[in-house]
Amino acid sequence: MTVRTRADLVSLPSYVPGKSIPGAIKLASNEVSAGPLPSVVRAIADAATAVNRYPDTAATDLVARLGDKLGVPVEQVAVGCGSVTLCQQLVQATCTEADEVVFAWRSFEAYPLITAVVGARQTRVPLTPGHGLDLDAMADAITPATRLVFVCNPNNPTGTALTEAEIERFVERVPSDVLVVVDEAYKEFVEDADVPDGVELAKRMWAAGRDNVAVLRTFSKAYGLAGLRVGYAVASPEVADTLRKVYVPFSVNALAQVAALASLDAEDELMARCRAVVAERTRVRDELVAAGYEVPVSQANFVWLPLGERTAAFNEHCLGHKVVVRAFPGDGARVTVGEPEENDAFLAAARSFAG
Numbered sequence: 001m002t003v004r005t006r007a008d009l010v011s012l013p014s015y016v017p018g019k020s021i022p023g024a025i026k027l028a029s030n031e032v033s034a035g036p037l038p039s040v041v042r043a044i045a046d047a048a049t050a051v052n053r054y055p056d057t058a059a060t061d062l063v064a065r066l067g068d069k070l071g072v073p074v075e076q077v078a079v080g081c082g083s084v085t086l087c088q089q090l091v092q093a094t095c096t097e098a099d100e101v102v103f104a105w106r107s108f109e110a111y112p113l114i115t116a117v118v119g120a121r122q123t124r125v126p127l128t129p130g131h132g133l134d135l136d137a138m139a140d141a142i143t144p145a146t147r148l149v150f151v152c153n154p155n156n157p158t159g160t161a162l163t164e165a166e167i168e169r170f171v172e173r174v175p176s177d178v179l180v181v182v183d184e185a186y187k188e189f190v191e192d193a194d195v196p197d198g199v200e201l202a203k204r205m206w207a208a209g210r211d212n213v214a215v216l217r218t219f220s221k222a223y224g225l226a227g228l229r230v231g232y233a234v235a236s237p238e239v240a241d242t243l244r245k246v247y248v249p250f251s252v253n254a255l256a257q258v259a260a261l262a263s264l265d266a267e268d269e270l271m272a273r274c275r276a277v278v279a280e281r282t283r284v285r286d287e288l289v290a291a292g293y294e295v296p297v298s299q300a301n302f303v304w305l306p307l308g309e310r311t312a313a314f315n316e317h318c319l320g321h322k323v324v325v326r327a328f329p330g331d332g333a334r335v336t337v338g339e340p341e342e343n344d345a346f347l348a349a350a351r352s353f354a355g
């Protein structure tokens with residue numbers, strides 16, 4: 001007899017991460033190219049001497065620090081092993097099999113996989129012609145079975161961002177028993193003043209009796225800790241409490257906790273790095289547009305090239321120039337904004353493909 005695994009998982013694809021190819025420039029995973037700050041490396045090294053002990057499963061110091069920084073009670077902050085795990089915990093916290101998750105498509109690759117793993121149903125809502133989330137269509141897609149809606153802002157992989165007024169209008173249309181998850185993995189790269197700080201928006205919603213807004217953030221991108229896996233959710237006390245119940249004990253490890261705290265200590269320096277990435281993003285987009293590409297304005301640390309059927313050829317061409325981008329065949333390519341010389345190498349590849 002063979003082990004009976006779940007039949008619905010047999011045809012489920014695995015998550016495909018951005019490739020690392022020796023000797024090539026990796027612009028495929030929206031990481032920051034700069035390595036961790038010396039102060040962060042020191043904190044990790046110091047904590048390494050105690051890894052014979054389990055970590056503080058409640059991440060008490062980190063949660064307290066985040067609560068303080070964000071101006072929310074600690075009961076409303078939950079940490080996770082990367083915000084992708086929190087995406088899964090949120091679906092687990094809200095959905096059983098008959099329930100439904102709504103998200104835009106294309107958006108973060110993990111949403112459909114996580115939903116399927118939890119066993120819930122999913123509704124994918126096409127983007128607008130401008131490559132942004134179609135919030136009206138997403139609100140229309142909500143049914144009595146819907147329990148959660150992912151709103152990725154800025155959207156991965158298109159980089160487009162929603163304004164405060166758009167999100168507020170959307171939340172007003174969503175039934176109050178459906179959780180709206182504003183995924184702000186790229187928040188620190190936003191420069192458009194009309195794009196809200198999701199936590200501030202959520203606080204206003206909670207104050208108005210709307211408990212159904214939660215916000216996800218991560219230390220993987222702007223804080224440069226992708227390899228350590230730590231993210232957090234800010235939610236109503238009830239949702240945060242349920243998140244802690246579906247949390248796999250000890251999944252935010254000790255090194256991740258100290259590195260996140262040390263990164264918060266060095267926040268000014270890290271945010272200055274983000275501003276440099278934003279300046280490069282403008283340059284990369286301007287040069288791509290000048291070379292004839294369509295590139296939606298991005299508020300994240302990547303740009304989107306909606307190349308359709310030319311995507312696979314573009315990907316191969318970039319690989320030939322030793323630049324690894326993230327291709328979604330038939331749809332487009334997402335290119336992380338790296339250091340200036342990395343971006344120059346990518347731009348040279350992109351120009352020679354266009355020309």
Ligand code: PMP
Nearest residue numbers: 082083084108156185218220231
């Ligand atoms: N949300 C979005 C929109 C993302 O793009 C990512 C990473 N690609 C995540 C969440 C997860 O990030 P992490 O698990 O590293 O915190």
